[in-house]
Amino acid sequence: MWCWIPAFAGTRPLSIHCGHQPPIIATFTDVSFDNQGGHRQPRSVALKVSSSENLLLNSLSDEDFAVIRSSLSCTSLRKGQVLLEAQAKIETLYFVEAGVVSFHEVLDDGTRVGVGIIGFEGLTGWSVLLGCERSPHEATVAIGGGAALCISAEALLAACRARPRLNTLLLLYVQSFVTQMGRTISSNLNDRLERRLARWLLMNHDRLEGDEIALTHEQLGVMLGVRRATVTDTLHILEGEHLIRSMRGRIIIRDRPRLVDFAGNAYGAAEEAYSRLIAPFPKLRA
Numbered sequence: 050m051w052c053w054i055p056a057f058a059g060t061r062p063l064s065i066h067c068g069h070q071p072p073i074i075a076t077f078t079d080v081s082f083d084n085q086g087g088h089r090q091p092r093s094v095a096l097k098v099s100s101s102e103n104l105l106l107n108s109l110s111d112e113d114f115a116v117i118r119s120s121l122s123c124t125s126l127r128k129g130q131v132l133l134e135a136q137a138k139i140e141t142l143y144f145v146e147a148g149v150v151s152f153h154e155v156l157d158d159g160t161r162v163g164v165g166i167i168g169f170e171g172l173t174g175w176s177v178l179l180g181c182e183r184s185p186h187e188a189t190v191a192i193g194g195g196a197a198l199c200i201s202a203e204a205l206l207a208a209c210r211a212r213p214r215l216n217t218l219l220l221l222y223v224q225s226f227v228t229q230m231g232r233t234i235s236s237n238l239n240d241r242l243e244r245r246l247a248r249w250l251l252m253n254h255d256r257l258e259g260d261e262i263a264l265t266h267e268q269l270g271v272m273l274g275v276r277r278a279t280v281t282d283t284l285h286i287l288e289g290e291h292l293i294r295s296m297r298g299r300i301i302i303r304d305r306p307r308l309v310d311f312a313g314n315a316y317g318a319a320e321e322a323y324s325r326l327i328a329p330f331p332k333l334r335a
């Protein structure tokens with residue numbers, strides 16, 4: 050069921066499809082800006098939800114979900130929003146429902162390199178499930194306009210102790226994300242840049258509705274660890290193959306099946322692992 054949240058002063062209406070069966074009451078956290086661009090204090094607005102758009106949450110049994118449902122709150126995601134800073138203590142975890150979140154390795158000189166992404170299938174802050182209270186990576190919203198269900202680390206860990214099956218499922222998710230990072234390393238070492246770019250575009254496409262990807266050349270440069278000019282040249286190669294169309298601030302996927310073939314072994318391993326361990330990945334090799 051789509052839930053419409055009425056506009057408050059200084060905010061815009063937002064539609065969110067979130068929740069789980071049976072119906073629950075969650076909380077929408079309104080973090081808006083005043084007319085001068087300054088932050089207001091977050092507010093919580095009651096929101097009734099009936100099913101979650103997060104594939105991981107939807108894979109839980111009703112009994113496991115019941116343990117965490119009162120601790121979940123629904124929040125909007127803005128492009129560029131930092132959900133988690135590298136080496137910071139993990140206070141809140143986000144089950145993404147719509148949008149894309151990028152994970153970056155932050156080097157000593159401040160350079161950021163992409164190591165993975167998540168969307169509607171994933172969870173930030175999963176290091177706490179391994180007993181580590183700090184995140185090794187930065188998590189930033191790459192494509193906004195979506196939403197997430199968030200929960201405190203304390204509440205989720207308590208639920209995992211009470212429900213071993215919940216803990217096991219979340220650890221299986223960690224395994225699938227580690228597989229994604231492993232394939233990123235392999236692709237960076239072995240694949241041509243145009244194949245690596247095809248992989249990143251497919252991974253973003255997997256997590257979005259439609260064929261338009263709202264990413265800048267600068268963002269793609271961070272993912273690939275190359276200069277923006279190099280990204281532009283590489284996009285031209287994919288355009289020349291009629292696989293994509295590149296425009297300012299967005300990329301259109303024109304021929305996904307051929308783009309999958311072009312990416313070759315660089316793409317698919319992590320998505321297949323997720324499908325095997327948790328739930329079918331909707332666009333896999335579509």
